[in-house]
Amino acid sequence: MATLTAPTPRTALPGVLRHRATRKLVTLAALAAVLVPLAHTHWAGGTWPQALTVDLSGPLGGASDWIIDNRDSHPLFLYFFGHVSNAVVVSVRVVYLFLLAAGWAGVTALGAAVAWRVAGARLALGTAAALLVCGLLGMWVPTMQTLALMVVAVLASVAVGALLGLAAGLSDRMDRALRPVLDTMQVLPAFAYLLPVVLVFGIGVPAAVLATVIYAAPPMARLTALGLRGADKEVLEAVDSLGATARQRLLTARVPLARKELLLGVNQTIMMALSMAVIASVIGAGGLGDRVYQALASVDVGAALAAGIPIVLLAVVLDRVTGAAGERLGQDQHGPRPWLHAAAAAAATVVVALAARLAGRLDWPTGWTVGIAGPVNRAVDWMTAHLYSGVPYVGGTADWAGRFTTWVLDPVRSGLQWLPWWSVLLIVAALAWLIGTWRTALTAVLAMAAIGVLGVWKPSLDTLSQVLAAVAVTLVLGFAIGIAAARSDRVERLLRPVLDVFQTMPQFVYLIPVVALFGVGRAPAVAAAVVYALPAVVRITAQGLRQVDPAALESARSLGATSGQQLRQVQLPLARPALLLAVNQGVVLVLAVVIIGGLVGGGALGYDVVFGLAQGDLATGLVAGAAIVCLGLMLDRVTQPTRRRAKKGA
Amino acid sequence: MRRRTTLTAAVAVLALTTGCGAADMTKQASPFANARGARTVTLSVQSWVGSLANVAVAQYLLEHELGYRVDLVQIDEVPAWDALSQGRVDAILEDWGHPEQEQLYVEDKKTIARGGGLGVTGHIGWFVPTYFAEQHPDIKDWKNLNKYADRFRTAESGGKGQLMDGSPAYLTHDKALVKNLNLNYQVVFAGSEAAQITQIKQFAKEKKPFLTYWYTPQWLSAKVPMTEVELPPYKEGCDADAAKVACAYPHTPLQKYLNADFAESGGEAADFLKKFRWTTEDQNEVSLMIADQKLTPAEAAKKWVDGHESTWRAWLS
Numbered sequence: 001m002a003t004l005t006a007p008t009p010r011t012a013l014p015g016v017l018r019h020r021a022t023r024k025l026v027t028l029a030a031l032a033a034v035l036v037p038l039a040h041t042h043w044a045g046g047t048w049p050q051a052l053t054v055d056l057s058g059p060l061g062g063a064s065d066w067i068i069d070n071r072d073s074h075p076l077f078l079y080f081f082g083h084v085s086n087a088v089v090v091s092v093r094v095v096y097l098f099l100l101a102a103g104w105a106g107v108t109a110l111g112a113a114v115a116w117r118v119a120g121a122r123l124a125l126g127t128a129a130a131l132l133v134c135g136l137l138g139m140w141v142p143t144m145q146t147l148a149l150m151v152v153a154v155l156a157s158v159a160v161g162a163l164l165g166l167a168a169g170l171s172d173r174m175d176r177a178l179r180p181v182l183d184t185m186q187v188l189p190a191f192a193y194l195l196p197v198v199l200v201f202g203i204g205v206p207a208a209v210l211a212t213v214i215y216a217a218p219p220m221a222r223l224t225a226l227g228l229r230g231a232d233k234e235v236l237e238a239v240d241s242l243g244a245t246a247r248q249r250l251l252t253a254r255v256p257l258a259r260k261e262l263l264l265g266v267n268q269t270i271m272m273a274l275s276m277a278v279i280a281s282v283i284g285a286g287g288l289g290d291r292v293y294q295a296l297a298s299v300d301v302g303a304a305l306a307a308g309i310p311i312v313l314l315a316v317v318l319d320r321v322t323g324a325a326g327e328r329l330g331q332d333q334h335g336p337r338p339w340l341h342a343a344a345a346a347a348a349t350v351v352v353a354l355a356a357r358l359a360g361r362l363d364w365p366t367g368w369t370v371g372i373a374g375p376v377n378r379a380v381d382w383m384t385a386h387l388y389s390g391v392p393y394v395g396g397t398a399d400w401a402g403r404f405t406t407w408v409l410d411p412v413r414s415g416l417q418w419l420p421w422w423s424v425l426l427i428v429a430a431l432a433w434l435i436g437t438w439r440t441a442l443t444a445v446l447a448m449a450a451i452g453v454l455g456v457w458k459p460s461l462d463t464l465s466q467v468l469a470a471v472a473v474t475l476v477l478g479f480a481i482g483i484a485a486a487r488s489d490r491v492e493r494l495l496r497p498v499l500d501v502f503q504t505m506p507q508f509v510y511l512i513p514v515v516a517l518f519g520v521g522r523a524p525a526v527a528a529a530v531v532y533a534l535p536a537v538v539r540i541t542a543q544g545l546r547q548v549d550p551a552a553l554e555s556a557r558s559l560g561a562t563s564g565q566q567l568r569q570v571q572l573p574l575a576r577p578a579l580l581l582a583v584n585q586g587v588v589l590v591l592a593v594v595i596i597g598g599l600v601g602g603g604a605l606g607y608d609v610v611f612g613l614a615q616g617d618l619a620t621g622l623v624a625g626a627a628i629v630c631l632g633l634m635l636d637r638v639t640q641p642t643r644r645r646a647k648k649g650a
Numbered sequence: 651m652r653r654r655t656t657l658t659a660a661v662a663v664l665a666l667t668t669g670c671g672a673a674d675m676t677k678q679a680s681p682f683a684n685a686r687g688a689r690t691v692t693l694s695v696q697s698w699v700g701s702l703a704n705v706a707v708a709q710y711l712l713e714h715e716l717g718y719r720v721d722l723v724q725i726d727e728v729p730a731w732d733a734l735s736q737g738r739v740d741a742i743l744e745d746w747g748h749p750e751q752e753q754l755y756v757e758d759k760k761t762i763a764r765g766g767g768l769g770v771t772g773h774i775g776w777f778v779p780t781y782f783a784e785q786h787p788d789i790k791d792w793k794n795l796n797k798y799a800d801r802f803r804t805a806e807s808g809g810k811g812q813l814m815d816g817s818p819a820y821l822t823h824d825k826a827l828v829k830n831l832n833l834n835y836q837v838v839f840a841g842s843e844a845a846q847i848t849q850i851k852q853f854a855k856e857k858k859p860f861l862t863y864w865y866t867p868q869w870l871s872a873k874v875p876m877t878e879v880e881l882p883p884y885k886e887g888c889d890a891d892a893a894k895v896a897c898a899y900p901h902t903p904l905q906k907y908l909n910a911d912f913a914e915s916g917g918e919a920a921d922f923l924k925k926f927r928w929t930t931e932d933q934n935e936v937s938l939m940i941a942d943q944k945l946t947p948a949e950a951a952k953k954w955v956d957g958h959e960s961t962w963r964a965w966l967s
Binding site: 148204281294296300406519521603 | 695944
């Protein structure tokens with residue numbers, strides 16, 4: 001609650017700002033003095049007034065029925081969506097058949113060859129090893145299915161994103177029109193995309209690919225636009241003075257100058273597509289995500305992990321390879337004949353693939369698998385059996401969960417739901433305006449009001465209470481770990497792989513351990529959210545602290561400041577922008593897991609979305625999804641001090 | 651001028667590649683199906699293990715006796731009906747009754763055909779662990795539930811007793827039941843069956859009392875013995891109005907459904923799936939091997955198939 005009822009400016013703010021903050025608050029107070037009595041007399045009571053809601057269940061139910069009735073006859077479906085869907089099916093199939101035809105040896109060789117050419121020998125070895133581990137875990141075919149889906153989805157996302165980015169990069173009007181849309185899409189949780197797409201395309205690969213494209217294209221668009229707009233003015237002028245046409249200017253100067261951003265965009269797109277490919281298993285995407293999801297049904301953490309590890313490996317390999325490719329771009333050290341190396345790599349790949357084919361070893365050999373499910377399950381059982389309850393002095397995890405629910409979640413929830421609706425809007429306005437501009441404040445208030453209009457005020461505040469609690473825990477832990485990582489290289493080196501794993505591990509994998517430790521309810525939902533959001537917060541904090549000007553630190557040290565004083569009085573204040581960004585990212589990421597929380601008893605909006613998906617109930621699912629989006633917008637605006645630059649999941 | 655030619659060319663290419671005509675996406679199969687020219691059957695698996703057991707045995711026999719390749723798709727029940735109607739899935743082997751979908755797809759649109767009974771009878775109800783029911787035998791009558799409400803209290807249920815519900819995919823009237831029977835209970839939705847089972851196991855490990863929405867046949871009942879709480883008896887039509895339900899859940903003979911085209915022209919596979927029929931004990935045997943002994947579905951199916959040749963021979967004739 002403290003975070004909500006303390007909109008007073010902090011004393012650390014400089015005088016001018018404090019003055020401005022007071023002015024904003026006074027304006028807001030004046031506005032409230034006029035509007036609140038008006039609202040109060042018309043619609044008294046704590047919760048959102050019934051008179052101001054719009055019931056969408058009728059029209060949404062009608063739309064859903066219409067689609068089911070017309071899917072196989074209406075021209076819109078026959079001549080547009082049908083072709084889109086068909087194109088997806090055909091292209092995924094082509095890639096899949098190619099991967100199968102190359103065989104496991106061929107695919108491994110191909111992966112290594114590509115990694116060698118773009119990122120160097122070490123990463124080539126890593127790529128080959130990662131692919132072989134996928135096979136060893138008995139996951140070769142699902143890995144290929146996921147890979148096929150990913151290839152198509154990433155290519156489509158990059159194409160769509162680059163086109164949008166090109167438009168936004170070249171035209172100011174397009175930029176203004178696209179920016180709010182892309183901003184909004186960045187705070188949308190992945191699950192929110194699934195329901196509308198499923199409605200049109202039905203369960204299956206086309207829906208999964210399209211949901212992935214919608215999810216993964218925005219970062220590409222943003223970074224493309226950023227790269228094109230950031231091009232060096234002098235270079236452009238020089239090109240102009242040489243008499244280049246607009247197209248020449250674009251192709252020979254602007255695009256090459258933006259290469260770094262473009263590659264970063266591809267990298268972001270790949271990472272987001274991979275995380276979506278797992279979530280899309282809920283709508284029948286097949287592949288690795290499906291294996292994880294099936295293992296969940298038999299409460300088999302080991303089997304879920306066996307399918308989760310390939311996802312983590314794919315993510316880490318793709319991230320490192322595209323990252324290294326981006327770094328190498330500037331240096332251009334391909335030796336005298338780059339094409340010779342490329343040809344050698346290609347030839348080696350073909351030879352390996354043909355050899356495996358002739359040896360009749362196209363499929364992964366059945367004997368070459370390692371079962372990790374058994375030992376993993378025993379370890380998880382042991383852990384949960386010993387930690388769940390009855391640990392001396394500190395109590396078991398179940399006791400913590402109970403206390404956390406009774407002492408933190410319940411009071412925050414009942415407090416939020418007790419607040420009159422207009423005061424919630426007022427608090428949102430005050431926070432957003434203090435930290436941003438009147439525009440962001442207006443967006444935040446409108447988003448919050450939209451929740452009320454949709455008629456899901458109460459569950460939304462329930463979800464909000466969970467989000468606030470999870471963000472608080474994430475920030476406390478994240479700042480502590482981030483500070484430790486920033487102060488010691490060894491800690492950072494140790495943390496890096498752990499953070500990688502937690503960031504890319506599909507959330508489905510840790511649902512069962514979370515329930516086994518914290519029981520069913522809101523506490524495990526909060527725990528799952530913390531696990532998911534922590535890596536980004538730790539990273540941003542550590543990075544921010546490390547980038548503090550060494551000169552400032554040096555002067556503090558020469559003045560005899562202890563290391564604690566250095567941290568408190570120099571590093572933390574100077575890293576303030578990074579810390580604020582960490583808060584913002586923490587909020588957005590926690591919200592992204594709300595729906596996963598619905599799977600472990602979090603209830604409220606998350607459960608409603610899951611319910612909508614499971615029952616094909618558009619009215620419940622879409623409305624709850626929209627409410628989550630509004631919550632995300634509101635929280636983003638409230639925690640976003642200046643124009644945000646970082647990408648989702650940075 | 652040049653731009654226009656480019657545009658025309660682009661449209662022409664698009665038209666050629668997409669095949670000009672209509673594309674009915676309700677007739678498009680999965681890109682992973684039929685790889686390398688094998689005959690493929692796609693079966694829908696639901697999120698509970700009993701359904702996985704049906705599918706595992708059907709898959710094993712289709713692959714080893716009839717030479718099909720079997721793809722599995724895991725989706726919830728209502729979306730599965732939709733996928734079945736579109737032909738993305740060829741068969742659902744265990745359906746717990748969806749009158750609305752049955753009317754729409756089987757009667758009106760005729761895109762789904764009935765595949766006969768599975769031979770297993772399903773039942774939903776409220777259960778308490780047997781160790782608790784033995785200490786307090788009167789819990790078996792719903793009228794005494796309020797007496798024990800404080801024994802079932804958790805942090806999530808506030809001051810009331812906790813009635814734990816599972817996956818949102820399952821049919822439940824529990825909120826209405828609690829209200830209409832004036833019970834001092836709070837329905838807590840676990841959100842997924844995995845979460846519900848994990849929680850039940852944790853409770854059972856500590857011999858704590860709990861009240862849960864549960865169903866039979868379910869493999870967990872063999873590990874954590876549970877006793878049903880008798881609700882007011884089920885009468886035909888007493889669950890017609892979802893808000894006014896005040897009676898128990900019915901006993902449902904589980905049904906199979908096939909995509910209509912597949913049922914007609916699915917050859918041996920369709921015939922086999924229509925004849926597939928076993929007992930609750932058979933299903934539980936396989937479920938338990940999968941969920942408890944952690945055999946893979948294929949291993950469990952092989953074990954069952956090896957021991958029950960007379961049962962499955964009849965499905966192939």
